């Protein structure tokens with residue numbers, strides 16, 4: 001079994017992980033992740049903007065999450081959701097006039 005030390009990209013908090021579940025389910029994503037976030041209360045991530053084409057995914061351990069590139073399918077549904085949201089926003093604005 002391997003041990004992995006994951007480190008928060010925002011506050012630098014570190015945690016050791018030695019569960020094979022991590023390797024099985026998240027290691028690939030983790031290695032490709034753009035940001036690793038610990039999600040602790042003291043770790044303020046409100047200023048972090050998730051870039052276009054990236055998604056935030058919760059990890060099973062504590063409150064950790066990663067921001068990784070979206071798969072093509074995910075990207076498509078994100079784009080769709082965004083279009084839909086824009087449309088709803090515009091519609092709301094019109095209705096309020």
Ligand SMILES: [Zn+2]
Pocket residue numbers: 008009010011012013037038039040043
């Ligand atoms: Zn943190």
